[in-house]
Amino acid sequence: MASITLKELVKAYGDTEVLHHIDGQIEDGEFIVIVGPSGCGKSTLLRMVAGLETVTSGEISIGDKRVNDLEPADRDIAMVFQNYALYPHMSVRQNMAYGLKIRRISKDEINRRVEEAADILEIRPYLDRKPRQLSGGQRQRVAMGRAIVRDPQVFLFDEPLSNLDAKLRVQMRLEIRKLQQRLGVTSIYVTHDQVEAMTLGDRLMVLNGGYVEQFGTPIELYDRPQTVFVAGFIGSPAMNFLNATAQSGSLTLGNGAAIDVTAPVSGQVTLGLRPEHLVADEAGPIKVRVELLEQLGANTLLHGLLEGTDDQIVISLPGHVTSSPGTAMSFGFEPRNIHLFDAEKGTRIEVT
Numbered sequence: 001m002a003s004i005t006l007k008e009l010v011k012a013y014g015d016t017e018v019l020h021h022i023d024g025q026i027e028d029g030e031f032i033v034i035v036g037p038s039g040c041g042k043s044t045l046l047r048m049v050a051g052l053e054t055v056t057s058g059e060i061s062i063g064d065k066r067v068n069d070l071e072p073a074d075r076d077i078a079m080v081f082q083n084y085a086l087y088p089h090m091s092v093r094q095n096m097a098y099g100l101k102i103r104r105i106s107k108d109e110i111n112r113r114v115e116e117a118a119d120i121l122e123i124r125p126y127l128d129r130k131p132r133q134l135s136g137g138q139r140q141r142v143a144m145g146r147a148i149v150r151d152p153q154v155f156l157f158d159e160p161l162s163n164l165d166a167k168l169r170v171q172m173r174l175e176i177r178k179l180q181q182r183l184g185v186t187s188i189y190v191t192h193d194q195v196e197a198m199t200l201g202d203r204l205m206v207l208n209g210g211y212v213e214q215f216g217t218p219i220e221l222y223d224r225p226q227t228v229f230v231a232g233f234i235g236s237p238a239m240n241f242l243n244a245t246a247q248s249g250s251l252t253l254g255n256g257a258a259i260d261v262t263a264p265v266s267g268q269v270t271l272g273l274r275p276e277h278l279v280a281d282e283a284g285p286i287k288v289r290v291e292l293l294e295q296l297g298a299n300t301l302l303h304g305l306l307e308g309t310d311d312q313i314v315i316s317l318p319g320h321v322t323s324s325p326g327t328a329m330s331f332g333f334e335p336r337n338i339h340l341f342d343a344e345k346g347t348r349i350e351v352t
Contacts, residue, residue: 002063002076002153002186003028004049009058011044011210019045019210022058029184031177033201035191036233040207042190043158049188050156051075062153078147079156082163084139086131086146092118093127096145113149120179121145137168144179155180157189161196169193173200194234198222206230228270228346231339237275239339240313242306244271246340255308257285262352263340269349272339275301275316284332288313290323302329 004026011019019041026032034042047053049060051072060067067075086095093114100110118124121141131139140160147155157176161169177200180187191197197204198218206213206221206229214221214230225231231239244251244259246269251259253271263269278286287307294301300321306313307328315331323329340349 004154004186004188005059005061006045006049007059007061009045009048009060010056011041011048011053012056017056017210019048022212024205024212024215026186026188029186031180031187031189031200031202032205033189033191033197033203034205034207035194035197035201036207036213038192041210042192042207045207046156046158046188046190049154050077050079075154076152077154077156078150078152079158080140080143080147080160082159084131084143084163086139086142088131091128091130092123092134092142092145095131095142096149099146099150110149113151114145117145117148120148120182121175136164137172140164140172141175144176148179148183153186155185155187157187159190159192161191162193169196176200195236198234204234206233208233224348225272225339226348228272228341231272231341235274237301237314237316239272239274240278240311241341242271242273242311242313243309243343244269251340253285253306253309254311255287255306257287259285259338261335261338261340263349265342265349268343270341270343270346272341273333274337274339275314277333277337278315278331279333280317280329281332282330284330286313286331286333288315288329288331290327290329291325293321293323295320304329 006022006024009019009022010017034045036042044053048055051070055068062075096114097110118127121144123141126134126138161172164172173196189200201218203217204221205215208229214226221230221234225234243254246263247266249262251261251271288304289307290302290304292303300317302315302317304313338351340351342349
């Protein structure tokens with residue numbers, strides 16, 4: 001196993017820079033998820049670690065070895081792709097064994113590794129089938145088995161579950177996490193799905209436009225997002241953002257409602273409140289004009305406008321809630337659940 005060090009990584013295509021001075025230390029055995037919207041550079045970063053993309057500047061180290069100039073085959077990594085990348089004319093056993101055969105591993109050792117991986121992934125009954133005879137989830141297990149048999153220092157996962165249906169994605173992400181914990185292999189996992197990221201990663205690297213917005217544990221990113229982008233990206237439903245003015249130890253919302261909070265700034269700010277932290281309260285400062293209710297069974301999502309403004313707001317309420325469009329409702333929150341951001345820079349402001 002090995003740690004991974006990313007130091008001042010830059011990737012450019014001609015004059016266009018797509019990754020900007022990426023730094024990160026990934027510890028031995030850690031499961032890191034790189035998450036962000038489409039086009040933010042997360043797959044490019046993963047492919048740089050794999051050796052499938054060249055490094056414009058900066059350094060990548062695996063263990064104590066600088067790998068910038070090493071071919072992918074010499075980096076001791078195994079990669080699981082989005083589209084499985086299985087050979088259709090080979091059986092499951094042959095797909096899993098192929099990489100070992102190329103490396104001239106003995107036949108007995110190949111069989112031992114393939115059957116051990118098949119047992120771990122519960123695919124032994126399918127070893128003699130072709131990929132076309134398998135379901136999507138079974139094909140993904142085969143792709144993971146092909147990575148496991150190589151016994152690499154690092155696993156790299158490039159959106160491996162995006163081709164699966166929602167129910168199977170939930171099942172497979174749990175299996176991937178349990179597998180990684182069992183094997184203890186340092187892993188980097190790329191996804192655009194923040195729920196997937198939150199449930200899988202020891203730490204998350206949030207990318208936006210080729211920059212690292214924040215690198216921390218899922219709970220750190222949820223409880224103390226450092227930017228408006230991270231606050232809006234982590235959490236489902238997304239955080240509500242309301243325009244406000246900070247002055248004299250209070251916040252004033254766009255409709256004139258006052259909130260007692262001490263902020264070390266004055267002027268225009270952005271108030272962040274998570275939908276699940278708002279509770280019905282007739283005396284609460286958040287007055288909402290109901291537009292739509294989504295009944296989800298265990299909870300209800302209320303969509304509306306902050307009364308007297310154009311600020312959209314979503315509230316997650318437990319159980320079944322009934323209300324008609326146009327109805328006015330009031331909500332409150334605990335002061336500790338307030339998030340405040342600079343209105344121009346989008347950076348976090350600590351409140352007391």
